[in-house]
Amino acid sequence: MFATEEPPRGARPAETADADAVTDLAHHWLPDFCTWPVLFALMVVAELVALVIVLAPSDASVPTWQQLGVASLTVQWLAVLWTVCLCKSRPLLLKLAPWMAEFAAYGLMLATTALASWLLFSFDRALSLGFTGPEQSMARFVLRNSVICALVAAAVLRYFYVQEQWRERVRAEARARYQALQARIRPHFLFNSMNTIASLIRTRPAQAETAVEDLADLFRAALSKGDGRHTLGEELDLARGYLRIEELRLGARLTVRWDVDELPRDMVLPALLLQPLVENAVYHGVQPLEDGGTVRVVGRRVPGAIEIVVENPLPAASRRAPRGNGVALANIRGRIAYHFESRGALVVDEKTEAFVCTLRLPYD
Incomplete structure (x- = not known):
């Protein structure tokens, strides 16, 4: 997005x-x-x-x-x-x-x-x-x-x-x-989200209202004129809001597994480091699969840092969505380098059947 x-x-x-x-x-x-x-x-x-x-x-x-x-x-x-x-x-x-x-x-x-x-x-x-x-x-x-x-x-x-x-x-x-770059939005996400919300207004107005609030939160974070720094808890909430919208659109095809209880929610970090990763996981991993798949988000504490792992299934080459020019990953790496220098990193591991992104940020 x-x-x-x-x-x-x-x-x-x-x-x-x-x-x-x-x-x-x-x-x-x-x-x-x-x-x-x-x-x-x-x-x-x-x-x-x-x-x-x-x-x-x-x-x-x-x-x-x-x-x-x-x-x-x-x-x-x-x-x-x-x-x-x-x-x-x-x-x-x-x-x-x-x-x-x-x-x-x-x-x-x-x-x-x-x-x-x-x-x-x-x-x-x-x-x-x-x-x-x-x-x-x-x-x-x-x-x-x-x-x-x-x-x-x-x-x-x-x-x-x-x-x-x-x-x-x-x-x-x-x-x-x-x-x-702050206002660059994937048109397909915006149009699909609005269509999903429109279809829910008559039948499930409560879910439609929640989806509108989640979408507003995402836009507020991306278009903010501040320095874009907030807490890890807010970042996790943004990612959850995005995935809730995608769950409405993809239905049973999208399964999300969260294991982030170890993470310090009060940690301060740049905004929109995690949300683009879960978005890529849905767009490139789950959406191309006819039966869908599971996106796993795992957080853990390691000495002197935290790690957040985002894992998604890897479709066959013939069914993969176009990778584009990697703007999102490049921006995340650039912001990590600017704010944390060599103490932070984004590691990408493309396995046989899974695509894994590991976000490592310093935390004492």
């Missing part, structure tokens, strides 16, 4: 001024300096700077391990200070316009470097550690470190800005795919 793709995380169309503000904060180019990956990146850059400083001396002397150690200690200390200061000040920076936040972050990094250099020089002279060298003045030491910091900080902030621009392009492409 539907071939949908979710808009990316943080790209939810805002409906209020407050939502717009939240979206702007989420899309601010400044990274979260309170995370380990950002700290690690800054420390790697700092160590590279230390190597350049040591390997490019102003005289012809050969660099020593002591010089490398002193330079590494200095720049790593500065990298940690940068990270702590930017981490603590990020809530304030996010309230500024992007260009103002950039200048504020840049100034904060320069000020931190100058202050740290002054403290380091003062402690070195007071304790006679010999790190800064007897011939070097405080002004020269602070100025030298500040100039190096100005160059490195500009490059680092520019890198974060360009990285965020690239991520925004990825988000824009994902939104465009979502808008183009």
